[in-house]
Amino acid sequence: MILNLTDLSDEPLQSQIIRQVRAKVLSGSLKAGDSLPSIRKLASSQKISVITVQRAYEALEREGLIHSRRGKGFFASGINSDTKKEMAELRIQEKIEPIIKNALAEGMSIKEIETLVKELLKSIEG
Amino acid sequence: MEDAIQFEKMIKEFSGFKLGPLNFTLEPGKVLGYIGPNGSGKTTTMQCLTGLLRPESGYVKIFGEVNDPNETGWKSKIGYVGDKHVFYENWSCARNLKFVSQFYPSWSDKRAEDLIKRFDLDANKEVAKLSKGNRAKLSLIQALAHDPQLLILDEPMDGLDPVIRSEFTNVLFEVIENEERAIFYSTHITSEIGRLCDELAFLDNGSLKLKTEKETLLEKWRTISFQSTNHDLKLPGVVEQKVSGNEFIIKTQDFESTLTALRELSISDITETRLSIEDIAIHILKGGRNVESL
Numbered sequence: 001m002i003l004n005l006t007d008l009s010d011e012p013l014q015s016q017i018i019r020q021v022r023a024k025v026l027s028g029s030l031k032a033g034d035s036l037p038s039i040r041k042l043a044s045s046q047k048i049s050v051i052t053v054q055r056a057y058e059a060l061e062r063e064g065l066i067h068s069r070r071g072k073g074f075f076a077s078g079i080n081s082d083t084k085k086e087m088a089e090l091r092i093q094e095k096i097e098p099i100i101k102n103a104l105a106e107g108m109s110i111k112e113i114e115t116l117v118k119e120l121l122k123s124i125e126g
Numbered sequence: 127m128e129d130a131i132q133f134e135k136m137i138k139e140f141s142g143f144k145l146g147p148l149n150f151t152l153e154p155g156k157v158l159g160y161i162g163p164n165g166s167g168k169t170t171t172m173q174c175l176t177g178l179l180r181p182e183s184g185y186v187k188i189f190g191e192v193n194d195p196n197e198t199g200w201k202s203k204i205g206y207v208g209d210k211h212v213f214y215e216n217w218s219c220a221r222n223l224k225f226v227s228q229f230y231p232s233w234s235d236k237r238a239e240d241l242i243k244r245f246d247l248d249a250n251k252e253v254a255k256l257s258k259g260n261r262a263k264l265s266l267i268q269a270l271a272h273d274p275q276l277l278i279l280d281e282p283m284d285g286l287d288p289v290i291r292s293e294f295t296n297v298l299f300e301v302i303e304n305e306e307r308a309i310f311y312s313t314h315i316t317s318e319i320g321r322l323c324d325e326l327a328f329l330d331n332g333s334l335k336l337k338t339e340k341e342t343l344l345e346k347w348r349t350i351s352f353q354s355t356n357h358d359l360k361l362p363g364v365v366e367q368k369v370s371g372n373e374f375i376i377k378t379q380d381f382e383s384t385l386t387a388l389r390e391l392s393i394s395d396i397t398e399t400r401l402s403i404e405d406i407a408i409h410i411l412k413g414g415r416n417v418e419s420l
Contacts, residue, residue, distance in 0.1 A: 012400060013321070014341060044299040049157060051324035055341050105395065 001030070001037055005046055013048055017056035025065045025076050026087065032078030036066060039074075063087075128190035130154050130276045130308035131175065136184035138174055145170045145332040147184060152325075154275070155305035157298075159319040159340075160312040161407055162329030168312040169208075171329070172280045175310070176206055188276060202230055205269030208280040211261040213253040219264050220249040223271065230272035238271040245293065259290040266294060270301070277301055279311045283318055291318065298322060316404045326403070328410045335410050340403070347406050348381040350374075352388065352396040361387050365409050377401065377409065 003020050024030040043050045060066045068074050129151040137146040145167040152158045173179040177195040186193045188200040213222045227233040245263040327337040353372045363380030378384040
């Protein structure tokens, strides 16, 4: 498993791991039952502390994206499409909310934001 | 499993300087960064740990055994690298290693050779002719060839160039792949151990200010900015506060409780950013006001 971690980001290393492993599980590049590197192996290969990987794996386990088997290590979990959709919705909500709040603070109206988003979506679709 | 290191009420005194009482442990499988400014007592701690100095009171245990200089059991479990890198100057690297190897039953020539190859070191070269970086490499090889369970590093990368630092850290990451090993790493440069350490301990003027998990520290410390017309705010956890008009920028060591207090004051429009270990270290060591000590 290859991750792209950087110190030059506001995003803490722990969150970078969570986000990138999550994307791999949700996109299917890690399939249900695929094994993940051990905590110590990943720490060593990515040059990050064991505690950082441990916390990230714990968070991914709580999200239901990976699971551990005693003595065998960590594995990607099977995610059904409903859960996938829910998680994607949650993720987009988390990202969009602060952006909208910021736009409101800078004086935009709800109506203006709505129009902007619609136009943006249209250009992405087209 | 026994703690790799246990400091128990340990005090070391010189005229005009007192270290301790130190009370802390390091579990196997973990890397502890021991951070303090020059003269804070890091090297004294190291010397007490390796048995070069005897404490006035209290004791140090290494894997459950008091580190009595006359006993050898615990010594075979540790590897030590200081910043001095002391060798027999007119001997070759190989001869120096051969000499040290006789003191360690678990010494592996193969392990030493592997590291020599990996570090691209000329084993036949006289130590006196080595560069500072290559001396440091030789120290690390000497400390690792007997496969110690506890690696003790006293500012080992002081004055080394970035390439050698990175080679050095790569080896440390491999050491800690084995969960029965532990690393105790002292430094005044926090950036060099940011990614390696699981736990951090801060030492100032001979006393331990704080020992905590790195991730916990990074989660708890934040810079928060917000606006308030009330200038007489009493917020918990705040270690620094700047006000300009109604604009506040504060630093907190307890994000959760500061955030709760802000919500109770109906201040919800905040932006928050994390602090680097370096920033946090400066606050803890140079006593931004109210920093809690242990």
